Amino acid sequence: MADQLPSTPKLDELEKGKWPSFVTEIKMAAKRSPMAADLLGQLEQSYREKIGYWKHGGIVGVMGYGGGVIGRYSALPKEYPGISHFHTMRINQPAGWFYTSDSLRKICDIWEKHGSGLTNMHGSTGDIILLGCRTEELEPVFDELQKIDFDIGGSGSDLRTPSCCCGMARCEWACYDTMALTHDLTMHYQDELHRPAFPYKFKFKMSGCPNDCVASIARSDLSIIGIWRDEIQIDKAAVTEYAEKGMDIQSDVVNNCPGKCINWDGKEITIDDSFCRHCMHCINVMPKALRPGKDRGAMLLIGSKAPIIEGAFLSSILVPFIKIEPPYTELKDLVDKIWDLWCEEGKNRERVGEFIQRVGLSAFLDEIEVEPIPEMVAHPRENPYVFYEDYEDDDEDDK
Amino acid sequence: MAKSIEEVADAMFNMVKEAQGVKKLKPMDLIKAMIQIYGEEVDKKLCKMAIKELINNGRCVYTYFGGSFIELPHREGAAND
Structure with a gap:
């Protein structure tokens, strides 16, 4: 004492x-x-x-x-x-x-x-x-x-302890079972968690919906964020109730939609889901009236990190939609490919996001066998000296 | 003929011993070196098991100095009594 x-x-x-x-x-x-x-x-x-x-x-x-x-x-x-x-x-x-x-x-x-x-x-x-x-x-x-059934977590150049939001245990918006996935990944990757073999740390963070309460998009090398790919569910009676109770739907919901995909005619709300950015704003403002769609899974984003070494990165889209269901084979296969490449070619203290920046996204995608998609393009036509293999093949065919 | 875990662990231990105080080796450095030396007689899984063997029997330890390395057990400079 x-x-x-x-x-x-x-x-x-x-x-x-x-x-x-x-x-x-x-x-x-x-x-x-x-x-x-x-x-x-x-x-x-x-x-x-x-x-x-x-x-x-x-x-x-x-x-x-x-x-x-x-x-x-x-x-x-x-x-x-x-x-x-x-x-x-x-x-x-x-x-x-x-x-x-x-x-x-x-x-x-x-x-x-x-x-x-x-x-x-x-x-x-x-x-x-x-x-x-x-x-x-x-x-x-x-x-x-x-x-008492507790174990040590990760530190150093290993898989850091996977973490998640409270998901389906406490939240109505969870698009997949974040807790089940977190538990499964923790058990499956015990060796990677306890025996550092990576170039640097690697973090998974599981968020059940795009509200991203664990900030996975800013804090994890692989952000697994719940999402839906069909239409937002609308309860028209509840929309009317919001309007009758004084909500300015045009101002508070429609005008704040980043995809400009919501229409309100004073009586009824309609959504063009093909332009929905899945930002959750309308759902958060009118939780009784709007819900995520029924075809649910997750978006995988890669590369975020805190400022140490190269500066802070946000994650970028890697897979726009994947079903998250046990035994999570598709996800684990992808993770294994990413780790194989990064462990083989990554420099000491190079996070996977920095690695992608160094080798280039197209080379990275080639190696992990993921097809490029428009969502990965930050600035279309930024560089006019980029040529595509298909075009080159076409040119050769013309000859 | 595939190498045994013990043979690979011994080869890794020798590498770590020779590098001690000169260069810090990461687990992947050891794995790559073993694959280069033994070719198809080893694979990554076997090499990882060899590292686990080295650590579990205390011949080597994991260290962290900006990144994780494998070294011989030693008293570090920062340690207090």
């Missing part, structure tokens, strides 16, 4: 105001954990001197795994011995982040026994983050987590 908390005038400023404060949380943990107390001390010093006092550890982990532990050492171990080692453990979260209160208590008990007691729920990849552990405590934590 910490005898006395360090003086933290700068950190105390971050407790002011009505919002929860991470400083308050660390102070509470510090009453029981010397690690948390020393964390406060070092953080205060960092704020005072404007220097981060952490060293990166690149070797620590649990036996057999190459990911899931991020090594951290204090650069001031004599001043703050409690955080001399302060490794992070990433724990594979259940699909959709559903827990029983009992399982959360068990995780917290393990962490209070072996670590700092501080957690981060959840990390940006989706894992449960356990903050602050000594090297010799990593294996005991791992052993105890296994006993």
Whole structure:
């Protein structure tokens, strides 16, 4: 038990105001954990001197795994011995982040026994983050987590822990079962998750509809976003009810449609679905009246990433529609082709989106045997010196 | 004749040992090297199993320094007591 908390005038400023404060949380943990107390001390010093006092550890982990532990050492171990080692453990979260209160208590008990007691729920990849552990405590934590059916997640150049929105468990818009797919991919790719063999990290994120609540289009190498390919379902009586209750359908729905495919004559709404961009705006505004179509699946988009190395990318369309049904063979076959090519030709620390930019989309598509489609063209006719094989063949035939 | 997992693991271990302190090797570097040396006597699946063997018996460890590598176990410079 910490005898006395360090003086933290700068950190105390971050407790002011009505919002929860991470400083308050660390102070509470510090009453029981010397690690948390020393964390406060070092953080205060960092704020005072404007220097981060952490060293990166690149070797620590649990036996057999190459990911899931991020090594951290204090650069001031004599001043703050409690955080001399302060490794992070990433724990594979259940699909959709559903827990029983009992399982959360068990995780917290393990962490209070072996670590700092501080957690981060959840990390940006989706894992449960356990903050602050000594090297010799990593294996005991791992052993105890296994006993309650939790496993370590991904880190380093491996498949990162797949994550998804709550999908059909909580949301009426889910166009496929995101949680089932996430669970299946996690189980199927255990080797890729625990044994880093990629040029760099690879993330799957599953969103049930184009609202994309897990922001897969911005944060995953392969974004799997639920979509429909038939007509938006319209409940005409409910449309009338919205209008009668004062909704300005022309202004709030029709004028905001990016595909300009909705018509409202003051009595009835009609949609030209061939121009629908699947943005979900009309459905979000009139959820009782409009629903996604019945022929549902997902769109696959590839290549997004955060700014590290080359800058931030958004995902681009790879497959406009694919049925997402067990055992997901079509999806897995495509993923395996992408990984084979990227692992073979990718440079160290090159994300798949950067790889595609380097080799060119057409070469990438050729290798993974996916036909190009108009949706992949960002700027038609941008380059007049592009020639197509078919045209060249035609020319040769003419000769 | 196909190589055994142990033979490939030994060859990989020697590569890692020779490269230690000189060049960090990624798992794919080892796999490509084995395919180059042994040709059709090995495949990627066998090579991955050989890597798993090396890691599971503690002869090599995964390390992370901007990317993931395979090295001999050693005390890292950043480590505190």
